[in-house]
Amino acid sequence: MxxxxxxxxxxxxxxxxxxxxxxxxxxxxxxxxxxxxxxxxxxxxxxxxxxxxxxxxxxxxxxxxxxxxxxxxxxxxxxxxxxxxxxxxxxxxxxxxxxxxxxxxxxxxxxxxxxxxxxxxxxxxxxxxxxxxxxxxxxxxxxxxxxVEPEITDVSLETLFSALRSDFQQVAEMKGLTLRFRPVAIAVRSDRTLLRRILQNILSNALRYTHKGGVLVGTRQRGKTLRIDVADTGYGIPEDQREAVFEEFHRGTVGGGTEPTGGGLGLGLAIVRRMAGALGHPVTFSSRVGRGTIFHIDVPVSANPQPEPGAGESETPKGYGLFGTKVLLVENDADVLAAMTSLLERWQCIVRPAASTDEALDALGDTDWVPDIVIADQHLDGGDLGTETVAEVRDYLGRTVPALIVTADPSESVVKAARAAGIDLMRKPLKPAQLRALLAHLLA
Structure with a gap:
């Protein structure tokens, strides 16, 4: 190819x-x-x-x-x-x-x-x-x-401590414990009622879980914050219970046991946590088993170091008798009316009962009988309100007769209405000793 x-x-x-x-x-x-x-x-x-x-x-x-x-x-x-x-x-x-x-x-x-x-x-x-x-x-x-809407005011701690001492001194003595309050001339910004309830619950727990020694209430100021300390020499809180102490129905035990060390329902500290949260007051504690516990409540300091005592905070004069005191008693519950009348008459008071505003005015007649004090329930027959009844009685008599509203109504509106009318207020159920002391104070 x-x-x-x-x-x-x-x-x-x-x-x-x-x-x-x-x-x-x-x-x-x-x-x-x-x-x-x-x-x-x-x-x-x-x-x-x-x-x-x-x-x-x-x-x-x-x-x-x-x-x-x-x-x-x-x-x-x-x-x-x-x-x-x-x-x-x-x-x-x-x-x-x-x-x-x-x-x-x-x-x-x-x-x-x-x-x-x-x-x-x-x-x-x-x-x-x-x-x-x-x-x-x-x-x-x-x-x-x-x-709950806190009413923030200046609260005198000295007055508050005095009231708490009166509340718990007998409880401590019955258990053979000491109860001391360190004096403090200072006021804090808080709701008077809620702060007192917080300290009452903490003190009640401290005394319940303490069987020797005692409880001390003191304060420490850090700048614009005052720390209230409630220290006891009780059982102490074990590590495994510290997260649970603020829970409902928790009752402390000691030594790894299963039986509660104190009485009560286990609701005191649950109330403390809620009230402190509503007020914005931090609550903490430190504890050593067998040595005791210290609860701390941090509260803002008031600019006014010596506030005037609020309603119900002043010391109640003692030793005043009620013999011959004329009482206009306005109460629509028949059982309460009978029980209250019996109690007041045991105190040698002269009582005229009524169940409504009209009956109260009728009981005064032509004003020949002038009451020394008016005691009225807030909710009466016919939709009448005790505060309004007191106002009409005062207007009828032409004078500002001392008055006391006793009610089981827990609402703040009743407190405000009584305060606005210049009327003292007590919650039901009444403590007879407290009632007698307040009546003596109002009549003094």
Whole structure:
């Protein structure tokens, strides 16, 4: 074969090989493109599926949020309804409880035998336990519902400590414990009633869980904050109980035991936490098992170091008698009226009873009989209010007769109405000793 032909053949082979290679590359590219196309379609389908799933999840989440919102509204409504129910129920229950307190007090003065006096004391303790439980349940309900509005004022700690000493001195002495309050001439910014309740509950717990030694209440000032310390020499709080002490119905144990070391219902510190939260007063504690516990309450210092004593904080004069005191008693509950009348007459008072404003004015007659003091329930027959009855009696007599509202209504509106009218107020159930002391003070 000629050389030229051979060369042409070789050249054609090379061209053919190049063409084949190009065709193969082109086919590979087409295959890759088709593969990419299939992959894209697959990814698009997966994205569509995930998008649909996401939309479905969002719809379910929206429905869940709506359901949660409805459940929250129902829970809040139920909570408020519970608060209103407890408030109403406590008022109805406290009325006969008040009558029982007054009747037992009158009965106690008639007892001459040791056995009779012992039975009276047992009944008094049972009534007191029932009263404490009712007040505690109502307090927790109101605090949880957020309906408690603190009234921040200047509170004299010296006056507050004096009242607490009077409340707990006898309890400490009965247990053979010392109870000391370090004097402090300073005032703090707080709600007088809530701060007192906080310290009452802490002191009650300290005395309950202390069996030797005593309790000391003192203060330390740090800039614009005053720390109130309540220190006891009691059992102390074990590490495994420190997170639970502020929970409802928690009652402390000691030494790894299972039986509570003290009485009570385990609600005192639960109330403390809620009240302190409402006031913005941090409450902390430190404790050593077998050595004791110190509770700390941080309260803002007042700019006024010596405030005037508030209502109910002044010392009650002692030794004033009630013999011959004329009392206009306005009360629509027959049992309470009978018990209160019996008690006042045991104190040698002259009582004229009434159940409404009209009856109260009728009892005055032509004003020949002028009462030394008016004692009235807030909610009377015919929708009358005790504060309004007192106002009409004063207007009828033309003089500002001392007056006292006694009520089981826990609302702050009653407190404000009494304060605005210049009328003292006591909550039912009444403590006869406190009632007698306040009457003596108002008449002094």
């Amino acid at each position: 000629p050389l030229n032909d051979i060369q042409d053949i070789e050249r054609l082979k090379k061209i053919n090989a190049a063409l084949v290679s190009r065709v193969e590359r082109s086919m590979d590219q087409q295959g890759n493109a088709f593969s990419l196309f299939q992959t894209a379609i697959s990814l698009e389908n997966r994205v569509r599926m995930r998008t649909e799933e996401l939309h479905a999840a969002l719809r379910r989440l929206e429905q869940s949020n709506l359901a949660l919102s409805a459940a929250k509204e129902n829970a809040e409504y139920a909570n408020l309804s519970k608060t209103r129910f407890l408030a109403a129920a406590s008022h109805d229950v406290l009325q006969p409880l008040n009558a029982a307190h007054l009747s037992i007090s009158a009965l106690a003065e008639l007892q001459t035998s040791t056995e009779g006096k012992k039975l009276v004391r047992q009944v008094e303790r049972s009534l007191q336990t029932m009263e404490d439980l009712l007040h505690t349940l109502l307090d927790i309900s109101k605090l949880d519902a957020g309906v």
